[in-house]
Amino acid sequence: MRVRLPLGLAIAGALALAACGDRPADSAPAAQTEPVEDTRTVPSEAAAAQLEDGSAPVEAPLTGDAATTMLTQLAGLGGAMHAAVELCDPTIPADQLAQAKTRQQQEFVKMGGDAAMFDREFASAHDKVRAQYDSATPAQQQQMCAELESMASSAPAPATE
DSSP states (O other), X not given: OOOOHHHHHHHHHXXXXXXXXXSOTTSOOXXXXXXXXXXXOOOOHHHHHHHHHTOOOSSOOOOHHHHXXXXXXXXXXXXXXXXXXXXXXXXXXXXXXXXXXXXXXXXXXXXXXXXXXXXXXXXXXXXXXXXXXXXXXXXXXXXXXXXXXXXXXXXXXXXXX
């Protein structure tokens, strides 16, 4: 079995985006009552002012308790995925995994987190996944890896820069 690292990272990104939603997971989306072409979107006064003067932030850092919680979850998700890829596909070189971790940390810092928080949450989640895997039976380990591979194969292809 081969789990490709970029797909693992795409899964982490998709899960992170899902975790960032502002509505509860069990609530249904609002029903569309008008045809799309009849729906008008009006930016707030602040957004309109930023659009007019070109000062809209491109990569504004996240702030507040909700942002801290989300950042903590993202770092943990990165650590969990890193461990899963290490355990389920040992053919991926350690330097490739280290580069992926470094890129995740850089993005984390750009979003307003600090490197120490990233390292702490990443390591904690990484260690938990390794412990779960190590304490599982071989059949359970195989199932964990099969689920990871299934998620990786159903994840959207990562965007290319």
